[in-house]
Amino acid sequence: AFGKGGVLKSDAIVTVANCVRSLSGLSTRNGVDAAKGGKVYAENCVACHGDGGKGNQEMGAPNLxxxxxxxxxxxxxxxx
Structure with a gap:
């Protein structure tokens, strides 16, 4: 929804998607800036999913x- 609503540009979406994959130990795309993905996550996702990505079931935010x-x-x- 962040991309469809114009909150994030496509390069930020790529980096944060790879950041989220890394939270559960999945591989990430070569050349993706992990620090940038972490910054995008901190600015847009941490409020619901938490610093460590464990989620908040009361809000409907899954564990990543x-x-x-x-x-x-x-x-x-x-x-x-």
Whole structure:
């Protein structure tokens, strides 16, 4: 929704999607700036998913550190 609403540009979405993949130990795209992805995460995602990505079930924000990916774990699914 952040991309569709214009909150984030596509390069920021790529970096944060890869940051999220790394939280659960999944591989990331070569050349992606991990520090930038972490900054985007901190600015846009941490309020719901927490510093460590453990989520907040009361808010409906899933845990990003486990291996449970209901809508897919690949970069394209996360960017969607």
């Amino acid at each position: 550190t486990d291996k449970i990916w209901l809508n897919g774990a690949d970069e394209a699914a996360l960017m969607e």
